[in-house]
Amino acid sequence: GENVEQHPSTLSVQEGDSAVIKCTYSDSASNYFPWYKQELGKRPQLIIDIRSNVGEKKDQRIAVTLNKTAKHFSLHITETQPEDSAVYFCAASPGNYNQGGKLIFGQGTELSVKP
Amino acid sequence: SQTIHQWPATLVQPVGSPLSLECTVEGTSNPNLYWYRQAAGRGLQLLFYSVGIGQISSEVPQNLSASRPQDRQFILSSKKLLLSDSGFYLCAWNREKGPAFGSGTRLTVV
Numbered sequence: 001g002e003n004v005e006q007h008p009s010t011l012s013v014q015e016g017d018s019a020v021i022k023c024t025y026s027d028s029a030s031n032y033f034p035w036y037k038q039e040l041g042k043r044p045q046l047i048i049d050i051r052s053n054v055g056e057k058k059d060q061r062i063a064v065t066l067n068k069t070a071k072h073f074s075l076h077i078t079e080t081q082p083e084d085s086a087v088y089f090c091a092a093s094p095g096n097y098n099q100g101g102k103l104i105f106g107q108g109t110e111l112s113v114k115p
Numbered sequence: 116s117q118t119i120h121q122w123p124a125t126l127v128q129p130v131g132s133p134l135s136l137e138c139t140v141e142g143t144s145n146p147n148l149y150w151y152r153q154a155a156g157r158g159l160q161l162l163f164y165s166v167g168i169g170q171i172s173s174e175v176p177q178n179l180s181a182s183r184p185q186d187r188q189f190i191l192s193s194k195k196l197l198l199s200d201s202g203f204y205l206c207a208w209n210r211e212k213g214p215a216f217g218s219g220t221r222l223t224v225v
Contacts, residue, residue: 034213043205043216044159089159102149102174103207103214105159 002027002094006106023090032093117142121217134193138206
């Protein structure tokens with residue numbers, strides 16, 4: 001089945017720096033890749049997603065890139081702020097997500113942004 | 116509007132007691148529904164998913180079961196809880212604009 005590996009497990013950056021989190025997946029048929037942000041004690045919130053027919057997507061300070069050949073995708077956060085501190089999860093959907101696919105998650109990255 | 120409801124928010128149960136967690140979705144029909152468990156604040160493990168009434172797929176062998184008696188209702192159950200069942204249980208559904216989670220149930224088995 002699908003396996004998603006996420007690195008690093010912890011990441012500490014200074015406010016204003018960029019942060020990059022990387023994920024690899026195993027199922028070449030996966031076609032949907034969301035990223036979630038989870039603050040302490042709360043539910044994961046979808047922050048950005050990308051489908052396999054595009055290579056990059058941006059939303060203000062957040063961007064995601066996808067390399068289908070290498071089967072990896074990355075989250076990029078620029079101009080980090082203390083409120084970006086949280087645990088971030090990547091996920092991949094084996095098979096066709098639009099037809100009822102499920103999400104397999106990475107193990108999470110704890111991002112700490114120091115003022 | 117499309118919303119997902121999950122309850123209770125917290126639960127403390129003794130070992131060997133039964134469990135029933137409920138999730139309902141509003142504002143949509145025939146959603147795909149999922150139960151995830153998160154242990155120790157990291158790692159979301161898919162437990163069950165359902166593409167329709169009475170259709171349940173189990174991802175991992177365990178002490179839990181799931182049922183979908185109605186289109187927008189998904190229930191997670193156990194007949195006898197184990198200590199290892201403690202965790203943060205999250206219901207999710209696949210909205211058009213991306214999968215969304217319920218607010219979760221923090222279960223502590225004592």
